[in-house]
Amino acid sequence: MKRLDTREAGFEAGFAALLDMARETTASVDGAVAAIIGRVRAEGDAALLDLTARFDRWRPASAAALRVTAEEIADAIASVDPALMEALDTAATRIETFHRAQMPADVTVPDPAGLTLGMRWNAVDAAGLYVPGGKAAYPSSVLMNAIPARVAGVERVAVAVPTPDGEINPLVLAACGRAGVTEVWRIGGAQAIAALAWGTESIAPVDKITGPGNAYVAEAKRQVFGRVGIDSIAGPSEVVVLADGGQDPARVAMDLMAQAEHDEAAQSILITDSPALADAVPGAVETVLASLPRAAIAGESWRRHGAVILVRDWTEGAALTDRLAPEHLQVMVADPQALFARIRHAGAAFLGPWCPEALGDYVAGPNHVLPTGRTARFASGLSVFDFLKRTTWIAAEEAGLRATGPAAVALARAEGLEAHARSIAGRIGMR
Ligand SMILES: NC(=O)c1ccc[n+]([C@@H]2O[C@H](COP(=O)([O-])OP(=O)(O)OC[C@H]3O[C@@H](n4cnc5c(N)ncnc54)[C@H](O)[C@@H]3O)[C@@H](O)[C@H]2O)c1
Numbered sequence: 001m002k003r004l005d006t007r008e009a010g011f012e013a014g015f016a017a018l019l020d021m022a023r024e025t026t027a028s029v030d031g032a033v034a035a036i037i038g039r040v041r042a043e044g045d046a047a048l049l050d051l052t053a054r055f056d057r058w059r060p061a062s063a064a065a066l067r068v069t070a071e072e073i074a075d076a077i078a079s080v081d082p083a084l085m086e087a088l089d090t091a092a093t094r095i096e097t098f099h100r101a102q103m104p105a106d107v108t109v110p111d112p113a114g115l116t117l118g119m120r121w122n123a124v125d126a127a128g129l130y131v132p133g134g135k136a137a138y139p140s141s142v143l144m145n146a147i148p149a150r151v152a153g154v155e156r157v158a159v160a161v162p163t164p165d166g167e168i169n170p171l172v173l174a175a176c177g178r179a180g181v182t183e184v185w186r187i188g189g190a191q192a193i194a195a196l197a198w199g200t201e202s203i204a205p206v207d208k209i210t211g212p213g214n215a216y217v218a219e220a221k222r223q224v225f226g227r228v229g230i231d232s233i234a235g236p237s238e239v240v241v242l243a244d245g246g247q248d249p250a251r252v253a254m255d256l257m258a259q260a261e262h263d264e265a266a267q268s269i270l271i272t273d274s275p276a277l278a279d280a281v282p283g284a285v286e287t288v289l290a291s292l293p294r295a296a297i298a299g300e301s302w303r304r305h306g307a308v309i310l311v312r313d314w315t316e317g318a319a320l321t322d323r324l325a326p327e328h329l330q331v332m333v334a335d336p337q338a339l340f341a342r343i344r345h346a347g348a349a350f351l352g353p354w355c356p357e358a359l360g361d362y363v364a365g366p367n368h369v370l371p372t373g374r375t376a377r378f379a380s381g382l383s384v385f386d387f388l389k390r391t392t393w394i395a396a397e398e399a400g401l402r403a404t405g406p407a408a409v410a411l412a413r414a415e416g417l418e419a420h421a422r423s424i425a426g427r428i429g430m431r
Pocket residue numbers: 032055056131132133134135136138141162187188189190191212213214215216217234235236237262263368369370
């Protein structure tokens with residue numbers, strides 16, 4: 001864990017090192033991923049069977065066995081503890097309500113020159129949703145991907161999830177059932193992304209691939225981009241907690257570890273204006289770690305990538321937060337809204353001491369698939385917009401073409417494009 005203080009001479013160098021820290025690199029897997037994609041394109045289902053045996057330690061009897069049946073989904077729903085099913089339902093209902101509110105309206109713009117201009121939204125035809133499953137199962141990520149897709153109106157939604165050692169997580173299948181997904185493939189990693197992008201004998205290709213995953217998944221999404229759309233390339237999780245001297249060090253420590261326990265490559269950073277809190281939190285983290293089942297992962301994340309930054313005031317705190325552009329931002333100060341108003345770059349914000357980030361991971365409603373690695377400077381979390389695209393339209397009557405056409409003719413001729421010019425000029429009696 002790094003300890004930084006803006007009053008100290010070496011602060012800028014230390015902070016720059018934190019910004020540049022390579023936590024997980026996709027460059028080191030690009031060759032392996034290209035080879036996997038090449039095999040899936042060339043060999044289709046046969047490559048999927050072989051790669052699944054190799055990387056997920058499960059040898060399906062045939063390509064048909066890669067697809068989860070409707071009966072398996074129904075059985076999974078029946079097998080899940082009713083209280084857990086109710087929790088899934090609470091989450092799904094709240095996520096759906098929030099994402100419905102995101103749906104944009106079509107736009108029509110009347111134009112004084114006599115044209116009518118507009119913009120219409122349409123969903124993609126088919127979306128492939130990657131649900132990670134290598135080290136842990138993520139039913140919550142099923143809901144976070146599938147519900148926006150369905151709210152956007154995507155007709156075909158296909159989920160890909162690895163089933164290591166042939167074990168299917170029933171709650172993942174129950175989440176698919178609750179979200180109305182009927183097409184679920186037991187494939188993971190780069191081979192799953194390749195199959196969704198290029199198709200195989202069994203799997204029809206999709207138009208857009210979304211969802212988080214490890215370095216192989218991230219690199220595969222990067223390599224198939226262009227053939228299909230992707231949401232973003234999300235790396236390991238991160239949180240910045242802004243906390244003042246009024247906060248309980250134990251709660252701050254638990255919030256930091258809630259992100260660190262995802263992955264050794266996760267990053268948890270505390271920024272505080274309180275020397276007492278900066279002194280207390282590292283010890284509180286050790287106490288928390290002693291009680292956590294995933295202490296090995298969380299502890300390594302904290303030691304390798306964690307930081308406590310002491311600032312003079314919140315003007316400094318806000319500026320440093322914008323430079324970090326974190327995936328998650330927790331604001332635990334006396335007036336969280338006022339401090340949040342001064343920050344522009346974060347994937348998602350959690351305001352006040354009663355709003356731990358984990359609430360947003362599961363049930364609050366906004367999406368938990370968020371931009372990582374400082375990409376919140378230019379990217380946003382998953383939403384209905386990832387499954388929609390716009391078509392603009394122009395309607396013209398003769399008067400509108402007469403009013404606006406001459407300028408277009410002049411510009412077309414300036415560009416040396418005579419057919420462009422004449423297609424307009426000929427309609428309105430211009431030479
Ligand atoms: N941002 C989010 O919303 C969010 C949500 C959940 C999980 N996550 C992150 O997603 C990641 C999930 O990673 P994971 O590994 O548990 O599951 P995963 O499903 O992303 O990856 C598992 C797959 O990786 C492939 N793979 C593993 N080793 C390989 C190798 N040596 N060569 C080729 N392929 C190989 C295998 O095909 C395997 O099926 C974690 O970093 C987690 O923090 C993010």
